Amino acid sequence: MKAIILVCVLAVTSVWGQAKPQLRFAWKEVDYAWDTPADKENAIKDGKFVSAHNLPLGLARWKNKLFITVPRWKNGVASSLNYVDVDGPQDQPLKPYPSWKDNLVADTEKSLPSNNSIISVFRVFVDACDRLWVMDSGLADILGSPNQVAGPSLAIFDLNTDQLVHRYFFKVDDMKEDSFFANVVVDVDKDTCDNAFAYIPDLGGYGVVVYSLKKDDSWRVSHHYFHFDPLAGQYDVGGIKFQWTDGVFGLALSEPRENGYKTMFFHAFSSTKEFCVSTELLRNYTHLDKDEAFHDFKLLGDKGERTQASASYYDPKTQVLFYTQVNRDGVGCWNTNKPFTVENNALLFSDASLYEFPNDLKVDSEGTLWLLIDKLPRFIYKGLDANEVNYRIYSISTTDAIAGSACQA
Template identity: 80%
Template sequence: MRAIVLAVLTVATVCRAATPTLRFAWKEVDYTWDTPADKENAIKDGTFVPAHNLPLGLARWKNKLFVTVPKWKNGVASSLNYIDVDGAQDQLLKPYPSWKDNLIPDTAKELPSNSSIVSVFRVFIDDCDRLWVMDSGLADILGSPNQITGPSLAIFDLNTDELIHRYYFKVEDMKEDSFFANVVVDVDKNSCDNAFAYIPDLGAYSVVVYSLKQDDSWRIAHHYFHFDPLAGSYNVGGIEFHWTDGVFGLALSEPREDGYRTMFFHAFSSTKEFCVSTELLRNYTRLDKEEAFHDFKLLGDKGPQTQTSASFYDPKTKVLFYSQVNRNGVGCWNTEKPFTTENNALVFSDPKFEFPNDLKVDNEGTLWFLVDKLPRFIYKGLDSSEVNYGIYSINTSEAVAGTVCA
């Protein structure tokens, strides 16, 4: 009898779900204003409306954890910010690279400077200590949209906090419904100049490729970049809504023997996952488009209600982590196993993880994810007396222990 009990306890220990640690939490977002008067004036003139500032994207570099605040509504004081990893749980956001580069009126007609930031959803930190910022250039998206400047990539040197380069997308990169909200970067730290950025266009169902060395970009279209009409319905926090977002989540594997990576991708409103070699993306302008069409591959389907906003590949565990917005959690797939519904696990799920919007794995093997109740923010409004935004972390090996992803 004792042996049976010990066996049961052992199994329970192995299968016990790991619990992420709450690192940061806010009821409302606020910033490190230079003076109290600056904040008062910003509130008075509508440049800062606290309830309209919702954190959405994140990325870690050393003791900085970058947090983006897109200009969904009017009154977002600073779109690109960071907090200290070892700082207080409810600490104020610090504008990056400076206050003057972020505090831009929603009605502005141009950028104050080349390093100014309008509205950012997601950022990416590469192996060369550079921060890649996908700036949509669009303010007050849900109110009175104002395209202050065209969509662009802003690249900062994290060691100096200086802007290295800014690239504005070409007219041929965009369509009428184009919307750019994400970026992933493909680079070897031994050849930092030869970097490629891949930017999904969730509105016009394409991916824009940017070459830093060539300082040029090109647009790639494919059927797999479209949304699935059977997966466009959501129910989060008791709110039903319908989105038609196309390709959004991109994740890169480690380099293969040929030096290229596999790019995993999916439409937001879809439950399917696809992949393609970055060799095709890099050389697309020289390829036969008909032949290239067949090089995009379907991996499989994660199952019902598995729509995913963000994904990230962890080279240590060979696991692809992804958000589960309809299931208040984070999922995983071990890339060394077949892509089946059974091999896609829900690592953790809890009502407190309402709408996990972004996630990243840092170079220490820590998974970070941000939850922000976005549907309530858009369709209903948030209760400022409650904790509405949270950032959690967990070691990737601990996260998948006892699951099919281990």
């Protein structure tokens, strides 16, 4: 009984005793910074822009740019990779990145119009070397008439020049029949930018693809812990009940450990458990005994019922792992210096009207936590009300976010 009381007290104090995130951006429907009104009219006429089908999903901050992705869930997504000005208006239109020409692509295309073209992006990552890593699934009109315009690829942009510096298409061996790549995290030191590694979870094929920039090569890592938990596939968000079988999706990297390698925290989307593994294993996986390597993946623990998380991010400043709480309309956290228990996994803030389906979060170089809310289940299963605010982006400093919670040191 004492443990139950403690959990309840932590839940109340952590949700209500904190500083609240600041609303930075909000939209009823997404629009873009068109070059001319005629361009917009033509895009609508040609079916390249259907406003109601454009849903923001991923984000990342670099200087005064806040990147926002819009996957091609349905037909008529005008631009999948975009940004807004951090110091700009709350409802400013999205600006295609790196250009309109690279994003305004017909859903029926049979190949990439150019090597710079962006088809459908879920998540992006800004690394320590001022580069934007873009995981392009290459799949258009996912929920309608799916069209694999091009194979999954990583596109890497130099943020100082806005130029594409490299694009890597996944190998056949990297993929399974049900593979779906929607996330990427990058492991690199700012002093050795050419020795970067990217880790890309396969939420449909239950694996992780590792990419080496120096070798320009990739390999697939398999493990039971990458699969979804059949007892955690039930969701209830915004009054909509649904079942998902998404496997490994949320990845987060610690600071370097004593041996120079980082810890990768990971979880399946449809799971309440958290796991970890050293990046040393991921980088050298092709040379390891797979039976021995199996045991180097560790279970950290279980966050508790209804704690499925779409995204997570490790903040080196506070040594706290932040993660979305899609079934609880909020954000949770765990201080990595404490045991991984239900009591030590705090619900920082929760509000069904403000944070319905927190989809992505990132911590920027200044220690600010950014959070994107998008009502994805309504978008998929019901449709959104264009008269309501449907998409929101919040920010809060990581130290303010955890103050007074179980995640504070």
